[in-house]
Amino acid sequence: MYDYDMLVIGSGPSGRRAAVQSAKLGKSVLVVEKGRRVGGVSVHTGTIPSKTLRETVLNLSGWRERGFYGRSYRVKQDIGAGDLMARLQKTLDHEVEVLEHQFSRNTVRTARGEARFVSPHEIEITSDAGEKRIVSAAHVLIACGTRPFRPDYVPFNNTTVFDSDEIIELPKLPRSLAVIGAGVIGVEYATIFSALDVAVTLIEPRPTFLDFIDKELIDEFMHELRDRNVALRLGSAVNSIEVGENGRITTKLGDGRHVTTEMLLFAAGRFGATDRLNLEAAGLKVDHRGRIDVNPATLQTEVPHIYAAGDVIGFPSLASTSMEQGRVAACHAFGLNPPPPPEYFPYGIYSVPEISTTGLTEEEVRKKGIPYEVGIARFRETSRGHIMGLNSGIMKMIFSTKTRRLLGVHILGEGATELIHIGQAVLNLKGTIDYFIENTFNYPTLAEAYKIAGLDAWNRMGR
Numbered sequence: 001m002y003d004y005d006m007l008v009i010g011s012g013p014s015g016r017r018a019a020v021q022s023a024k025l026g027k028s029v030l031v032v033e034k035g036r037r038v039g040g041v042s043v044h045t046g047t048i049p050s051k052t053l054r055e056t057v058l059n060l061s062g063w064r065e066r067g068f069y070g071r072s073y074r075v076k077q078d079i080g081a082g083d084l085m086a087r088l089q090k091t092l093d094h095e096v097e098v099l100e101h102q103f104s105r106n107t108v109r110t111a112r113g114e115a116r117f118v119s120p121h122e123i124e125i126t127s128d129a130g131e132k133r134i135v136s137a138a139h140v141l142i143a144c145g146t147r148p149f150r151p152d153y154v155p156f157n158n159t160t161v162f163d164s165d166e167i168i169e170l171p172k173l174p175r176s177l178a179v180i181g182a183g184v185i186g187v188e189y190a191t192i193f194s195a196l197d198v199a200v201t202l203i204e205p206r207p208t209f210l211d212f213i214d215k216e217l218i219d220e221f222m223h224e225l226r227d228r229n230v231a232l233r234l235g236s237a238v239n240s241i242e243v244g245e246n247g248r249i250t251t252k253l254g255d256g257r258h259v260t261t262e263m264l265l266f267a268a269g270r271f272g273a274t275d276r277l278n279l280e281a282a283g284l285k286v287d288h289r290g291r292i293d294v295n296p297a298t299l300q301t302e303v304p305h306i307y308a309a310g311d312v313i314g315f316p317s318l319a320s321t322s323m324e325q326g327r328v329a330a331c332h333a334f335g336l337n338p339p340p341p342p343e344y345f346p347y348g349i350y351s352v353p354e355i356s357t358t359g360l361t362e363e364e365v366r367k368k369g370i371p372y373e374v375g376i377a378r379f380r381e382t383s384r385g386h387i388m389g390l391n392s393g394i395m396k397m398i399f400s401t402k403t404r405r406l407l408g409v410h411i412l413g414e415g416a417t418e419l420i421h422i423g424q425a426v427l428n429l430k431g432t433i434d435y436f437i438e439n440t441f442n443y444p445t446l447a448e449a450y451k452i453a454g455l456d457a458w459n460r461m462g463r
Contacts, residue, residue, distance in 0.1 A: 012040025067389025359408030375457025
């Protein structure tokens with residue numbers, strides 16, 4: 001009756017996982033991707049490029065060794081944009097090759113072009129050459145991702161004023177950079193450039209940022225940023241942005257202050273890339289940010305055979321959770337009901353230093369009225385941290401004093417996004433403080449911080 005059992009719009013994390021899962025269930029699958037190569041925003045302008053850029057900066061700058069050799073230490077003295085782009089291109093090529101091979105061995109077909117609904121079951125695909133064809137599918141997954149918000153008052157020019165997709169192709173490294181928007185993307189890029197000794201000013205209209213992270217961790221993070229001469233302009237709305245005759249950019253703030261820099265990154269929000277999908281023809285609508293509402297358990301939209309997953313449905317907008325959403329959507333479409341996901345997932349922010357968190361923050365625990373105690377470990381207290389030359393880094397664990405159960409783990413510092421998975425496992429398995437007290441951790445490792453923080457909380461609990 002239909003050309004395909006499943007048609008996926010977009011080949012990012014949620015799209016590719018849904019496509020492969022559908023194929024493994026023996027279904028015919030077509031993935032429509034409008035970009036030059038498969039992978040979506042995650043591979044080409046988002047997750048993989050930004051994390052590759054971060055790793056390259058940390059390696060070439062010698063950032064991880066500065067605890068021993070001083071702030072002036074560098075592996076490569078003159079780091080240019082070309083140094084960053086070389087590693088980036090190799091990584092992206094590898095990611096695309098892996099994905100293409102995965103599609104090939106699972107007999108997932110791909111079509112390059114722009115997708116547009118003609119009816120709830122029919123999609124028109126327009127190629128770069130303007131050729132059009134219509135295909136039908138029993139089920140459709142919308143996984144088109146997002147694009148940067150680009151307001152009219154920002155003079156984007158792709159040479160000195162960039163959005164968060166363009167910044168990975170910057171022509172040269174600036175001596176100074178203004179970053180507007182202290183969300184995850186803005187904070188990541190601000191700290192990455194700061195690690196290159198670029199003078200960074202981070203501008204955020206709200207008085208706080210990253211409000212979903214435990215406040216104590218953010219306070220620690222802000223202290224470290226200020227210690228590195230990152231200027232924080234919080235609670236300051238942007239009135240105007242002007243590019244002078246000398247090419248320098250002046251950002252005028254609502255509090256009367258001016259920020260003058262060589263380059264500017266505007267990273268204040270993203271919108272669902274849904275405006276050209278003709279969703280009305282499918283009976284769907286979007287919110288004011290172009291996002292699609294779904295049933296969180298099944299990922300179904302208002303139209304039962306049409307699903308949506310990934311950044312286009314909003315928070316948490318993580319590659320990891322998007323992959324799982326794609327798998328769940330495919331399973332549900334073909335009659336499988338996977339068990340509900342674990343209660344807690346890890347959240348990783350690849351700033352310098354990293355931030356990773358899972359479970360409840362201290363503010364949430366207080367709001368719920370749960371009696372609790374906190375254990376703290378600083379990475380410099382561990383032998384491994386000393387060996388690595390770490391001067392900073394903190395692990396915070398929260399336990400219920402009534403049940404002794406772990407309630408949340410919050411980490412700021414080197415390897416935070418890797419370390420968090422121990423806490424995630426104990427949390428979802430409903431483990432208690434006794435796990436950390438009674439078990440042996442490899443020595444010397446940063447993971448030993450779990451035992452230190454556990455003992456710290458145990459001592460405070462008095463039993």
